[in-house]
Amino acid sequence: MRFLAITLIVHRPDPVTGVLESTHDRFREVLDNAVLAEELGFDGFGVGERHERPFLSSAPTVVLGHLAALTRRIRLFTAVTTLSLLDPVRAYEDYATLDHLAEGRLDLIIGKGNGSAQRDLFQVTPEDQWDRNAESYEVFRALWRQDKVTADTRFRPPLKDAEVWPRPYQRPVRVWHGSATSKESVDLAARYGDPLFSANVTHPIEPYAELIGHYRERWEHHGHDPADIAVGAGSAGLYVARTTQEALAAYRPVFESNLAFQKRTGLPVVFETLEDFAARSSALIGSPQQVIDKVHRYHERFGHTVQHIQADAGGLTRTQHRDSLALFQSEVAPVLRRAIPDPPFPWAPSGVRQTPRPVPADH
Template sequence: MKFLAITLIVHRPDPTTGVQKSTHERFREVLDNALLAEELGFDGFGVGERHERPFISSSPTVVLSHIAALTRRIRLFTAVTTLSLLDPVRAYEDYATLDHLSGGRLDLIIGKGNGTAQRELFHVTPEDQWERNAESYEVFRQLWRQDKVTARTRFRPELRDAEVWPRPYQQPIRVWHGSATSKESVDLAARYGDPLFSANVTNPIEPYAELIRYYRERWEHYGHDPADIAVGAGTAGLYVAPTTQEALAAYRPVFESNLAFQQQVGLPIVFETLEDYVERSSALIGSPQQVIDKVHRYHEQFGHTVLHLHADASSLTDRQHRDSLELFQSAVTPVLRKDIPDPPFGWGPVLPEPASAADH
């Protein structure tokens, strides 16, 4: 199993203290968390893309480029690239450049994105967002694979023998499809034989498990080998402590402040108590053995081989956050790496096979 640390770069007052860091401090925190993830042995670090409050993750290519310059090993993920809002040509240019600068350490997770404010900002409607996402992905996919592209498009000017530079480093880049609530993105992933990444954050397990089952059905429908399926899954929160009691005591103020914030802004409340949250959500809160057992329970439903965790401390202290991540990496990760297989592809750059002697 592979492990990612992911941030959406939420920028709002700390729900416990009421203090809000400056924008500069918040970006510095993201860079520090990326360095910590590499130091602790995480396999990937992801940055989201949002174009509305309370997020400041509107330029993931810029943030990831800076992280690429500070790191050497860790793979870089987008979480997610909102292709329904973007011109696929411009997105290709940005990500191909980033892929070169990172030495082929880039993976994309794409999705339609969500949120009324960012849809209105880009003049995207609920009715056309799925078609925009599919069209943008199809053009993006062609651009990464072909030197010249002709494409009849509905949401941007048509391409006729278009050349777009720079040409790619990875050939091709790996693209995961983010899945949260709808079968459209799941079907798109299955159609092209691409890996799926389940959000697995807001609700109990069943709606996500249902979409993953549908993905597996559509994968076989499109004629792909079931052995090539790769699924990733998110988590709603993380706090690992030596004992259950310590974990619950440390995380309770975080849960209660987040619950108060959800009530304040009118978000639907899915888990009303910390105990229910720990039991029925994807949050990994407890002793190392509890966390191991819970990941296994989810794996029985999902069959996932990649897991993402929160890169941010949120309302935890920096010391609590680091201690939790260190304990996860020392006591949880080795067991899960042994018990659960890796994805059915290499974790390094996706490069052309070297020519054999028979080719000459």
Template sequence: MKFLAITLIVHAPDPVTGVLKPTGARFREVLDNALLAEELGFDGFGVGERHERPFISSSPPVVLSHIAALTSRIRLFTAVTTLSLLDPVRAYEDYATLDHLSRGRLELIIGKGNGAAQRDLFHVTPEDQWDRNAESYEVFRKLWRQDKVTAATRFRPGLVDAEVWPRPLQQPIRVWHGSATSKESVDLAARYGDPLFSANVTNPIDPYAELIGYYRDRWEHHGHDPARIAVGAGTAGYYAAPTSQEATSAYRPVFEGQLAFQKRLGLQPVFTTLEDFVERSSALIGSPQQIIEKVHRYHERFGHTVLHLHADAGGLTDRQHRDSLTLFQSAIAPVLRREIPDPPFPWGPVQAGPPPLPVSADR
């Protein structure tokens, strides 16, 4: 099994202290968390894309380019690239450039994106967002694979023998399809034989398991080899401590702060108590053994071989955050790596990267 640390770069007051960090300090925190993930042995680091409050993750290629310069081993993910909002030609140019700057460590997770505010910002409607996502991906996919592209399009000017530069390093790049609640993204992934990444963060397990089952059915319908399926899954939260009592005690103020924040945003929480959150959500909170057992329970339903944890402290102290991630890599990841298989494809850079720069002294 492989493990990613992912951030959506939420810029909001700390759920426990109420302190709002300056924008620059929040970006510096993201960079430091990427360095920490590589130091501890995570296999990938992902940066989301959102174009609305409370996120400042509107430009993942820029953030990931900076991370690429600071790291040498860890694979770099988008989580997700919102192709329904983007011109696929411009998206291709950004990511082909990043592919070279990262020396072949880039992977994409694509999706239509969430949120009415960002749809309005880009003049995308609920009625056309899925068609935009599918069209943008088809064009993006051709641009990555072909030196000259001709494409008739609805949502941008058509292309006739178009040449777009630079040509990428990886041929082809691996593209995952982010899946939350809809069959459209699942259908698109299965049609092209691409891996699926289940969000798996908002609801109990059943709707996500149903979509993954549907993906497997559609994969075989399109004639792909079942042995080549790869599924990733997210987690709603993470905190490990030597005992379950220590873990829940430390995480309780974080959960209560996040609950209050959701209510201020006008959201209706799915899990209203920490006990229910630990029991029925995908959150991994408890002792190492409890977390190992829970990942196995989800694996029985999903068959996933990649798992993501939150890269951000999110209300934990810096020491709690680091200690918990260290415990994951020392006591949890080795067991899961041994007991759950890896994805059915190579994992590593196309070219060896440069030595990492020194970690900042302020971390």
């Protein structure tokens, strides 16, 4: 099993202290968390893309480009690239450039995105967002694989023997399809034989298990080998401590503040108590063994081989956050790595024709 740390770069007051750090400091925190994730042994670090409050993740290629220079081993993920909002030609140019700078350490998770404010900003409607997502992906996919592309597109000017530069480093880049509750992304992933990443954050396990089951059915319908399926899954929170009691005590102020925020802003409340949240959500809160057992329970339903956790402290102190990540990597991840297989493809640059340059001895 492989493990990612992911951030959407949420920028709102700390749920416990109420302090709102500056935009600059929030970006600095993301960079520090990525370096820490590599130091601790995480396999990937992901940056989301949102174009509305309270997120600062409108330019993931810029953030990931900086992270490519700060890191050497960890794979860099988008989480997710909102192709329904983007011109696929411009997106290809950005990500092909980033992939060269990262020397093939890039994976994409794509999706149509959510949020009415960013739809309005880009003049995308609920009625056309899925068609836009599919068209953008099909053009993006062709650009990565073909030297010249012709496409009769609806949502951008058509392409006729178009050449787009730079040509890619990975041939092709691996693209996961992010899905929360809708089958459209699942269907697109299965059609092209691409891996699926289930959001698995808001609800109990059942709706996500149903979507993954649908993905497996559609995968086989399109004639793909079931042995080639790869599924990733998210988590709603993380705090690992030596005992369950210690973990719940430390996380309770975070949960209660987030619950109050949900009620105050009219967001749907799914879990009314911390105990219910820890038991029935995908949050990994508890002792190392308790967290191991929960990942196994989800794996029995999902068959997932990649697990993401939150990269941000999110109301924990920085010491609590770092200690939790370190305990996860020292006592949880090794057990799960031995028990659950990796995805059915190398965790390495895909189809790279060039040899990556040596890392200088002083790095």
